[in-house]
Amino acid sequence: MQHEQGGVFDYEPREHPMRRRTIFLGAALTIFASSLPADAQQAGLVTRPSAHGTRATLDRFTAAVREAGWIVFTEVDHAAAARDVGMTLRARTVVLFGNPRAGTPGMAANPTLAIDLPMRLLVWEDDQGRTFITRSTGADIAERVFARHGVTLPPEGQRSTEAFIETLVRKAAE
Numbered sequence: 086m087q088h089e090q091g092g093v094f095d096y097e098p099r100e101h102p103m104r105r106r107t108i109f110l111g112a113a114l115t116i117f118a119s120s121l122p123a124d125a126q127q128a129g130l131v132t133r134p135s136a137h138g139t140r141a142t143l144d145r146f147t148a149a150v151r152e153a154g155w156i157v158f159t160e161v162d163h164a165a166a167a168r169d170v171g172m173t174l175r176a177r178t179v180v181l182f183g184n185p186r187a188g189t190p191g192m193a194a195n196p197t198l199a200i201d202l203p204m205r206l207l208v209w210e211d212d213q214g215r216t217f218i219t220r221s222t223g224a225d226i227a228e229r230v231f232a233r234h235g236v237t238l239p240p241e242g243q244r245s246t247e248a249f250i251e252t253l254v255r256k257a258a259e
Contacts, residue, residue: 223247
């Protein structure tokens with residue numbers, strides 16, 4: 086049971102054993118869900134297979150982004166972070182990319198937009214060693230990213246975002 090104390094949530098020291106089992110079950114289901122086949126799409130995400138390994142896919146994506154005049158800000162290599170703490174994880178690399186000419190005016194008008202930009206996508210490997218790219222849809226970016234900061238992305242903007250990111254992904258994957 087939780088209660089508010091001075092604006093911070095505290096938890097009473099005794100938890101019911103069923104609560105611990107429920108938390109454990111939730112964690113187990115989360116792990117199971119993350120191992121579902123790539124064709125099990127989640128709302129707002131698109132996953133496509135790559136004809137290349139993870140590093141080649143990442144390099145091809147970076148080249149496509151730069152060719153479009155955008156910037157790759159960084160890569161977040163979750164597998165390397167896992168190795169650093171003695172754990173193993175198949176390739177899971179998030180690429181942060183964007184266009185400062187497009188993003189800066191939005192961030193100037195809506196500073197909190199900076200917490201959700203730049204855009205990102207995931208290049209990952211399944212248990213069979215196949216490489217996939219997962220990205221957000223244009224509609225998801227409009228609803229989940231921009232709308233929560235008070236920015237309306239009209240339908241044509243959503244379609245254009247969708248087409249642009251899909252073009253980058255296709256160049257990386259094929």
